[in-house]
Amino acid sequence: MEKFSSKELRFSERAISHFSTSLSNNGESDGIRIGVRKAGCSGFEYFFEFVDAKLTNATDFIFDEGNIKIYVDQDSLDYLRGSLVDYSEDGFNQGIKFHNPNAKAVCGCGESFTI
Structure with missing residues (x-):
């Protein structure tokens, strides 16, 4: 496995905190x-x-x-390169958000995107 740099993929402190809490609550994953x-x-x-x-x-x-390890396969890293992975809370909506400079368009529901 190779380590990747923050130039390739960045994580906000809020995203790291969310993933860390999720891992602690799961208890069985590395x-x-x-x-x-x-x-x-x-x-x-x-x-x-x-x-x-x-x-x-x-x-x-x-x-x-x-205390947290995040794994990304090569194909996904190619699509994610340059992205910021963030966690946001907006009213009742909360979750991981991908700010991806490679995405050309996002569908109306915000669940999928085009490269």
Whole structure:
């Protein structure tokens, strides 16, 4: 696994705090995988899931922030390069937000995007 730099993918302190709390509440996972997959009305969607370090791929990139490890596969990193992963709370809406300079358009519901 390769470590990647903040020039390739950045995480806000709020996102790191959210992931750290989520991992603590989960208790059984070693880290979080974030990525991009084909889905949604615009073609791609972001995802994140809990992972066990034993089940990660040797080609994964890793962001190591103290007690939290975030894994990203090469294909997803290509789509995410230059992005900021943030956590926001807006009224009743809260969650992880991707500020991706590679996204050309976002669908009306905000769940998927076009590259």
